[in-house]
Amino acid sequence: MYNARTRRGTVLGRTELLDRFPSLTDALLRAADRRFPVRMTRSWAGRILGEADGPLARQVLPTQAELDEDPGAVPDPVGEAQHRPLPYLVQKHDDRVLIQVTRRCHLYCRYCFRRDQHDTPEPDAAALDAALDHVRRSGAREAILSGGDPLTLSDRRLFAVIDRLRPEVPILRIHSRAPITAPQRVTPALVAGLRARAPVWMLVHCNHPDELSDEVREALARLKWMPACRFSTRRCCCAGSTTRWTCWSGSATRCWSCASSLITCTTPTRCRATRPSAWGLRRASPCTRPWPAG
Numbered sequence: 678m679y680n681a682r683t684r685r686g687t688v689l690g691r692t693e694l695l696d697r698f699p700s701l702t703d704a705l706l707r708a709a710d711r712r713f714p715v716r717m718t719r720s721w722a723g724r725i726l727g728e729a730d731g732p733l734a735r736q737v738l739p740t741q742a743e744l745d746e747d748p749g750a751v752p753d754p755v756g757e758a759q760h761r762p763l764p765y766l767v768q769k770h771d772d773r774v775l776i777q778v779t780r781r782c783h784l785y786c787r788y789c790f791r792r793d794q795h796d797t798p799e800p801d802a803a804a805l806d807a808a809l810d811h812v813r814r815s816g817a818r819e820a821i822l823s824g825g826d827p828l829t830l831s832d833r834r835l836f837a838v839i840d841r842l843r844p845e846v847p848i849l850r851i852h853s854r855a856p857i858t859a860p861q862r863v864t865p866a867l868v869a870g871l872r873a874r875a876p877v878w879m880l881v882h883c884n885h886p887d888e889l890s891d892e893v894r895e896a897l898a899r900l901k902w903m904p905a906c907r908f909s910t911r912r913c914c915c916a917g918s919t920t921r922w923t924c925w926s927g928s929a930t931r932c933w934s935c936a937s938s939l940i941t942c943t944t945p946t947r948c949r950a951t952r953p954s955a956w957g958l959r960r961a962s963p964c965t966r967p968w969p970a971g
């Protein structure tokens with residue numbers, strides 16, 4: 678069973694971060710953390726081979742650039758504020774609603790396009806009830822459980838959300854980075870609970886092939902056998918780390934071989950933590966890998 682107790686000790690403390698990454702200063706860490714939490718799981722840290730300039734470290738460690746004024750930065754970069762029928766809901770299409778069931782994540786990606794929302798409170802029971810009731814009455818056929826990361830919820834709370842939406846909302850998608858950032862979260866109890874509530878779609882956000890450790894592959898394999906659990910790679914770009922086409926195709930290929938029954942390559946999201954001028958894609962073509970049957 679995964680709960681707050683089992684989560685404890687799974688992230689690096691401040692001193693550990695400073696010891697592990699000598700180029701990170703305490704002042705930068707504190708200043709960045711005040712704006713958006715700096716948190717790295719031990720699992721993620723174990724996959725970082727070098728210092729702070731590698732593709733995995735760059736996604737999680739702050740840089741001075743994110744503290745500097747950025748004339749190109751905009752609040753709410755994906756335009757969610759104007760599509761909120763209620764707090765914690767985003768509805769851009771009549772038949773599809775996104776529910777932000779939590780603000781929490783196992784680790785915090787510096788490029789997160791919802792980083793400006795982090796100051797808003799965690800949804801309490803009343804707010805979540807109101808959001809779920811609205812979705813059930815709205816006629817939406819599809820609900821996306823998002824956040825934050827929905828898999829930071831306990832199994833009990835996650836399953837309660839799914840059960841509240843059924844049968845009115847037949848298509849449920851969980852958008853998560855947890856199988857990558859905290860693979861221990863994919864417990865047998867979670868898999869069994871999702872299997873019992875199938876069909877549930879899982880979209881797993883992966884940026885770089887180095888994220889796919891053996892531990893992650895095993896977590897993805899545990900989900901692979903769910904009858905209606907599919908995988909997608911979503912890619913973001915952190916300048917200097919994940920902007921190469923080989924990174925993208927490498928992630929897709931390794932996901933493909935270890936776990937995925939379906940790969941969808943999506944448009945890269947812009948990294949708000951870097952300046953536009955630093956956001957240089959070498960190749961922006963979509964993935965041409967054919968979709969597998971089944």
Ligand code: SF4
Pocket residue numbers: 781782783784785786787788789790791824825826854
């Ligand atoms: S896991 Fe997702 S929601 Fe959380 S910080 Fe990363 S991109 Fe943002």
